[in-house]
Amino acid sequence: MAAAKNAKQKASEPQPKSGKKGAGGYAFSLFGLILLGLMVFAAPALLLFVVGCIPALVSFIIDREPGRNAALTVAAANVAGVAPFVVELLMRGPTMVRAMGMLSDVFVIAVMFGAAAIGWGLVIGMPKVAAVYIEVTNETKIKLMRREQQRLVEEWGEEITAPSGS
Amino acid sequence: MSDATLQLEETPAPDAPAREGLEEVIFAGRYRIQPGVVLPHLATSSSRAYLTIDSEKPDRELYALVLDHQVPARLTAILAAKDIPHDALLKPIRWGRVDWSESGREEIVIILPQPPGPPLLPSMDATTQYWTVRELKRDFLIPIMDLLRRMQDDRLTHRNIRPTNLFRRTNDDSVVSGQIYSAPPGYEQPAMFEPIERAMCPPITRGIGDLSDELFAIGVTLMVLGLGRNPVAGVSDEELLQRRITQGSYNALLGDNKLHADLAPVVRSLLRDKEHERWTLADLSNWVNSGRVNPSQPLPGTRADRPFEFNGRTAFTARELAHILTTDWNAALKVIADDTLQLWVDRSLNDRDLAKEISECGPLGANGPRQMTDDIRLARIITTLDPIGPIRFRGTTLMPDAVGPAAIFAALNRSKSADYTDLIAGKMMNYWHEKQPRPKTWMLTASETVEKAASYLSDSGVGFSIERCVYELNPALPCLSPRLKGSVALQPRELIDAMEQHAAGGELLFDRHIAAFFAARTTGRVDRELHDYDRASNEAERSVAQLRLLAFVQSKNSASITKNLYRMFLEELQPMLDSYRNARLREELLKDAKKAAAKGSLNDLVRIVDNAKKRKWDERNFQVATRRHAALSAEIAKLQTDEKRLQRQAMLLGRQISANIACVLSVLVIAVLVFSRIG
Numbered sequence: 014m015a016a017a018k019n020a021k022q023k024a025s026e027p028q029p030k031s032g033k034k035g036a037g038g039y040a041f042s043l044f045g046l047i048l049l050g051l052m053v054f055a056a057p058a059l060l061l062f063v064v065g066c067i068p069a070l071v072s073f074i075i076d077r078e079p080g081r082n083a084a085l086t087v088a089a090a091n092v093a094g095v096a097p098f099v100v101e102l103l104m105r106g107p108t109m110v111r112a113m114g115m116l117s118d119v120f121v122i123a124v125m126f127g128a129a130a131i132g133w134g135l136v137i138g139m140p141k142v143a144a145v146y147i148e149v150t151n152e153t154k155i156k157l158m159r160r161e162q163q164r165l166v167e168e169w170g171e172e173i174t175a176p177s178g179s
Numbered sequence: 180m181s182d183a184t185l186q187l188e189e190t191p192a193p194d195a196p197a198r199e200g201l202e203e204v205i206f207a208g209r210y211r212i213q214p215g216v217v218l219p220h221l222a223t224s225s226s227r228a229y230l231t232i233d234s235e236k237p238d239r240e241l242y243a244l245v246l247d248h249q250v251p252a253r254l255t256a257i258l259a260a261k262d263i264p265h266d267a268l269l270k271p272i273r274w275g276r277v278d279w280s281e282s283g284r285e286e287i288v289i290i291l292p293q294p295p296g297p298p299l300l301p302s303m304d305a306t307t308q309y310w311t312v313r314e315l316k317r318d319f320l321i322p323i324m325d326l327l328r329r330m331q332d333d334r335l336t337h338r339n340i341r342p343t344n345l346f347r348r349t350n351d352d353s354v355v356s357g358q359i360y361s362a363p364p365g366y367e368q369p370a371m372f373e374p375i376e377r378a379m380c381p382p383i384t385r386g387i388g389d390l391s392d393e394l395f396a397i398g399v400t401l402m403v404l405g406l407g408r409n410p411v412a413g414v415s416d417e418e419l420l421q422r423r424i425t426q427g428s429y430n431a432l433l434g435d436n437k438l439h440a441d442l443a444p445v446v447r448s449l450l451r452d453k454e455h456e457r458w459t460l461a462d463l464s465n466w467v468n469s470g471r472v473n474p475s476q477p478l479p480g481t482r483a484d485r486p487f488e489f490n491g492r493t494a495f496t497a498r499e500l501a502h503i504l505t506t507d508w509n510a511a512l513k514v515i516a517d518d519t520l521q522l523w524v525d526r527s528l529n530d531r532d533l534a535k536e537i538s539e540c541g542p543l544g545a546n547g548p549r550q551m552t553d554d555i556r557l558a559r560i561i562t563t564l565d566p567i568g569p570i571r572f573r574g575t576t577l578m579p580d581a582v583g584p585a586a587i588f589a590a591l592n593r594s595k596s597a598d599y600t601d602l603i604a605g606k607m608m609n610y611w612h613e614k615q616p617r618p619k620t621w622m623l624t625a626s627e628t629v630e631k632a633a634s635y636l637s638d639s640g641v642g643f644s645i646e647r648c649v650y651e652l653n654p655a656l657p658c659l660s661p662r663l664k665g666s667v668a669l670q671p672r673e674l675i676d677a678m679e680q681h682a683a684g685g686e687l688l689f690d691r692h693i694a695a696f697f698a699a700r701t702t703g704r705v706d707r708e709l710h711d712y713d714r715a716s717n718e719a720e721r722s723v724a725q726l727r728l729l730a731f732v733q734s735k736n737s738a739s740i741t742k743n744l745y746r747m748f749l750e751e752l753q754p755m756l757d758s759y760r761n762a763r764l765r766e767e768l769l770k771d772a773k774k775a776a777a778k779g780s781l782n783d784l785v786r787i788v789d790n791a792k793k794r795k796w797d798e799r800n801f802q803v804a805t806r807r808h809a810a811l812s813a814e815i816a817k818l819q820t821d822e823k824r825l826q827r828q829a830m831l832l833g834r835q836i837s838a839n840i841a842c843v844l845s846v847l848v849i850a851v852l853v854f855s856r857i858g
Contacts, residue, residue, distance in 0.1 A: 089842045089844065092849070093841075143836060155819065165808050167762065172801075
């Protein structure tokens with residue numbers, strides 16, 4: 014009984030689409046190829062990228078929710094913050110000195126980690142917005158259901174409101 | 180108009196209704212009955228006679244007999260008379276119900292031709308010139324015997340032969356019989372014209388009888404005509420009966436009077452009290468044709484040495500004892516409590532066999548009742564003492580061939596009703612038949628009638644019991660319901676019409692009589708509807724059963740529109756319509772019912788109100804709707820109260836949205852970066 018209830022509850026929760034999992038796999042593979050390319054041809058850029066993406070890594074470790082949407086959000090925001098510096102390093106010549114110089118620049122670190130923080134901000138703030146949306150949707154649903162109940166009562170009388178079997 | 184016709188102003192009939200009916204009454208659109216002109220010489224003990232004019236043939240001399248509602252007409256005689264090609268019998272022209280007055284009173288009338296001459300005696304107290312033997316043979320016996328032979332061929336009895344119902348043609352002096360249709364056989368006969376056993380009964384239970392009863396009546400008529408007067412005028416029926424039992428009918432009726440020497444043996448032979456000793460029609464015919472008299476030789480009856488004393492009365496013969504025992508039933512029950520009666524029969528009457536038979540009246544026997552009571556035992560003893568006499572049970576006396584008319588008597592009287600039921604249940608008819616020394620022609624028919632009565636009496640429900648017997652066994656009887664108040668219904672359609680009229684005033688006529696009348700007179704069986712009515716647990720169910728019954732009767736017997744009944748039932752059955760749970764279905768049914776009201780067909784209303792298919796649909800879908808309502812309530816409650824679920828949903832959706840936004844932004848940033856560098 015409890016298992017059925019849990020299954021039902023799970024069924025009612027939004028699930029990551031199976032296609033997305035495949036897309037995630039491709040993205041992960043692409044991401045791996047980029048990292049491998051960086052490791053082979055521009056190790057300093059990889060270092061900058063890895064250090065810049067520490068918040069994303071942490072979020073992947075701590076987010077155990079199905080779909081890992083929180084980690085994805087933080088990672089996406091983090092990548093958006095890291096990418097300009099990695100690109101700049103690659104364009105100017107990926108040397109370890111330049112990479113270390115960038116890593117020791119507070120502004121660079123602040124931008125990279127700040128972007129991740131924006132991601133976290135989204136993760137924390139969006140459920141509240143979603144709650145408002147769900148509440149409005151539920152009220153509409155309830156209104157429709159009450160209307161249907163009213164129609165049933167009009168058609169069949171107040172007796173149908175009595176518990177069945179009484 | 181015949182000489183005997185009297186104007187009401189001059190000689191009002193003794194039982195004529197008040198002057199309310201002086202206006203002409205039209206029957207069947209043709210016969211103009213004149214309530215102001217009564218014909219007392221054609222009236223009978225149960226009917227009034229009025230002059231009637233045929234609008235289409237005004238020269239015909241007709242009269243109308245207005246019948247007593249509680250006495251059934253002889254339907255078999257009315258139907259059979261048309262096929263009797265004999266001019267010595269008045270044949271009915273038409274019969275039925277007629278609106279008698281504007282106040283709504285209805286009557287049953289029979290239209291008959293007026294007899295072609297005056298009655299042989301205007302009343303039983305009147306005197307006339309005595310008839311010679313030649314006149315009696317030529318003018319009376321030859322036509323009447325011929326008529327009886329013809330009627331016998333049609334298995335019809337006359338049972339109305341008496342000087343006041345015989346008429347002498349003015350042209351050839353031959354005698355013509357008056358009507359025989361207005362009452363059951365023997366009902367209108369003075370007791371003196373009936374053999375002793377039938378004279379012991381009330382008029383309505385004298386029974387159909389047979390030719391021997393006709394010959395007895397002919398014998399008495401010969402005596403009266405031979406003397407020119409009634410020799411026992413002024414003697415009460417009970418006193419005359421007592422005399423007849425002790426002295427024999429011939430001696431009791433003739434008294435000190437003298438008949439013509441040629442006539443006396445004939446009358447004596449016709450007035451034998453034992454049927455097998457009485458002359459037959461062949462004997463009488465032989466005398467009429469050849470003048471030979473072969474007087475019957477009666478066996479001497481057994482007479483006791485000393486009388487049996489009971490309530491100050493004495494009996495010397497078994498028949499006398501049977502008769503006096505019935506005068507005080509409770510005292511008679513005490514007499515049979517010991518063996519006094521058997522001892523008297525054995526020692527004083529010297530009839531050991533009869534004493535033994537009396538002692539054997541107690542055991543039930545193979546054909547006996549389920550339970551023996553003192554009443555049954557006494558009735559058996561009386562039948563044993565006087566086997567050819569009527570069945571006597573408590574206050575009821577009847578011949579076994581009068582079970583039908585006796586039911587009317589019983590239905591109109593509560594105590595007689597119990598007597599009738601107990602008598603049938605006590606299988607007294609079987610016992611009576613067993614005790615008959617000689618079989619009678621009518622015994623088989625009577626047995627079938629009794630079996631029919633027993634089957635209806637075994638069910639005490641509405642539409643069965645004594646009321647059902649009344650209508651099943653008396654096909655010409657109108658509905659006796661006291662609620663009809665002046666309306667007369669001979670046919671189911673007439674009763675439906677009467678109900679429709681009463682429904683206009685907001686009264687729904689229905690009682691045990693009406694139910695039984697419909698059950699007996701309607702083609703097809705309505706027993707299911709009657710049982711449903713009995714088993715109904717509430718008013719609505721009862722009304723539905725009533726409606727179904729009336730609808731069936733209407734469909735089988737009546738084409739009349741019954742808008743008032745329809746409206747009344749619709750009002751009564753509103754709770755039934757309201758009991759449908761679906762509002763749209765209710766509205767639809769009500770609309771259909773109102774639409775069909777114009778046709779006034781009760782069958783339509785049955786189809787609307789008592790529709791099993793729609794009822795089933797309503798019940799089934801009500802359950803579905805109830806479950807749906809409950810499911811919606813649960814869902815609403817869940818949506819309103821499950822905060823945890825709401826939060827989790829919000830968190831998952833929020834994170835999903837945030838992931839989407841972040842991904843889109845990230846891609847945009849990278850794209851802008853790439854394009855700006857490339858550019």
